[in-house]
Amino acid sequence: MKNIGIDIGGTFIKAAIVESKGKIVLSSKTPTPKTGADIPQKVIEMIDDLLQKAGVNISEIKSVGIGVPGVCDTKKGTIVNCPNIEGCKNIAICDYVSEKFNVKAYIDNDANCAALGEYTVSDIKSDSFVFVTLGTGVGGGIILGGRLLRGINSAAGEVGHIVIKQDGERCNCGRRGCWERYASVTALVRQARAAGFTGHVSGRSIFADKAKGNKKADEVIKKWLEYVAEGICDMVNIFQPDEIVIGGGISREGDIILDPVKAFADKYSIKDTNSPRNTQIRISKLFNDAGVVGASFLYTQN
Numbered sequence: 001m002k003n004i005g006i007d008i009g010g011t012f013i014k015a016a017i018v019e020s021k022g023k024i025v026l027s028s029k030t031p032t033p034k035t036g037a038d039i040p041q042k043v044i045e046m047i048d049d050l051l052q053k054a055g056v057n058i059s060e061i062k063s064v065g066i067g068v069p070g071v072c073d074t075k076k077g078t079i080v081n082c083p084n085i086e087g088c089k090n091i092a093i094c095d096y097v098s099e100k101f102n103v104k105a106y107i108d109n110d111a112n113c114a115a116l117g118e119y120t121v122s123d124i125k126s127d128s129f130v131f132v133t134l135g136t137g138v139g140g141g142i143i144l145g146g147r148l149l150r151g152i153n154s155a156a157g158e159v160g161h162i163v164i165k166q167d168g169e170r171c172n173c174g175r176r177g178c179w180e181r182y183a184s185v186t187a188l189v190r191q192a193r194a195a196g197f198t199g200h201v202s203g204r205s206i207f208a209d210k211a212k213g214n215k216k217a218d219e220v221i222k223k224w225l226e227y228v229a230e231g232i233c234d235m236v237n238i239f240q241p242d243e244i245v246i247g248g249g250i251s252r253e254g255d256i257i258l259d260p261v262k263a264f265a266d267k268y269s270i271k272d273t274n275s276p277r278n279t280q281i282r283i284s285k286l287f288n289d290a291g292v293v294g295a296s297f298l299y300t301q302n
């Protein structure tokens with residue numbers, strides 16, 4: 001049985017037909033409409049187009065899952081508000097899709113979808129799981145007892161806004177010292193600039209400089225990874241999950257990120273030294289596809 005995942009972003013909408021183990025049959029991507037009101041129709045067109053190109057009949061599709069970059073009502077199947085897309089408010093997108101195709105449709109925020117995607121394709125049979133994504137900010141999703149932790153307005157798991165430095169840098173959320181002000185890729189770039197890097201600086205360029213043996217880049221990354229590790233260690237202590245997955249484009253750097261974070265968490269997390277079981281920390285498998293694959297699995301949560 002196949003499902004369709006839709007990942008609505010501020011810039012692009014991605015759509016994919018996904019098999020039950022998470023393999024993408026066919027995917028597509030199109031610019032997000034200028035106004036939110038046009039999104040449901042665009043999603044319908046993308047689904048029609050995918051089915052046609054893949055030669056898949058709608059009767060083979062069990063459900064459609066939709067991830068959105070904002071607040072949604074998972075019970076009503078509506079987008080409540082996506083602040084980064086104009087006019088993207090109070091849209092009954094699940095009703096629209098399910099009436100059009102006569103399939104069940106589900107919705108959740110994009111970070112929860114990404115968490116669910118990584119959770120579902122994991123090699124570990126876990127029931128407690130934390131996903132952390134390092135990007136413009138630091139996002140996340142939490143799965144406990146096999147269920148997405150949604151919270152009262154489907155926005156639980158906002159791990160980027162735990163405070164790691166009181167009176168630290170000001171965050172968009174209104175507080176100071178949030179983890180994402182130190183551990184996001186945006187923060188890494190800011191830290192590199194403060195260390196004297198000029199011109200076009202990106203997460204990728206800093207890692208490339210480090211790979212070329214640049215000492216300053218090495219120091220900046222070392223410090224940034226300490227910030228990343230502080231928060232990951234908090235996740236271990238709070239949830240003691242079976243697994244923590246680090247995602248976002250920067251996670252493609254792999255062991256350069258993973259090794260120091262694991263060493264830090266291993267040193268400082270609270271554990272039973274008699275127990276051989278520890279939280280496994282790994283890098284994302286799905287990278288940019290986590291959202292669209294996870295959206296296709298939303299039916300497992302409803």
Ligand SMILES: [Zn+2]
Pocket residue numbers: 160161171172173174175178
């Ligand atoms: Zn914050």
